[in-house]
Amino acid sequence: MFGPPGYAYVSLIYGHCLNEVTEPEGHGSSVLIRAVEPTSNINGNTRGPGRLCRALHLDRRLNGHNLLSADLLISPAPEPAPFRIVHTPRVGMDRSGEWAKAEL
Numbered sequence: 001m002f003g004p005p006g007y008a009y010v011s012l013i014y015g016h017c018l019n020e021v022t023e024p025e026g027h028g029s030s031v032l033i034r035a036v037e038p039t040s041n042i043n044g045n046t047r048g049p050g051r052l053c054r055a056l057h058l059d060r061r062l063n064g065h066n067l068l069s070a071d072l073l074i075s076p077a078p079e080p081a082p083f084r085i086v087h088t089p090r091v092g093m094d095r096s097g098e099w100a101k102a103e104l
Contacts (some may be wrong), residue, residue, distance in 0.1 A: 001028045003064060010063040015050030018058055020067055 001009040001021060009019040009030050023029035035047040036056075044055030053059065065072065 001030050002026055006066060006068050008062045008065045008067055010053075010058065010060050012060065016053035016059050017049040018053055018056075018062070 001011075001019065002025065003009065003021050004025045005021050005023060007021045009021055011017045011019060018033045019030035020033060021030045032049055033052065034049050035052055038046055038055075042055055045051045046055045062072075
């Protein structure tokens, strides 16, 4: 998570979770990839971070991998749908005291 932007950070929480590092090296910041819509050659459910990694056979070997490289391509849909950003409490943090309701 503290590596250069555009690289994978694969964590192991309830299964493997793929994150993309978003800030300059040394600053811990990433975005969790929660789901994808496969275009070809993918069997299995890709909705949810753990299921996504299982369907794509992703594990800690991908940690530190350049996500802009030719061997792994993550691209937007041809015509992106409109969206809005919402703030919600963190999922699965109900026993974390004051952090359970913190907006991130």
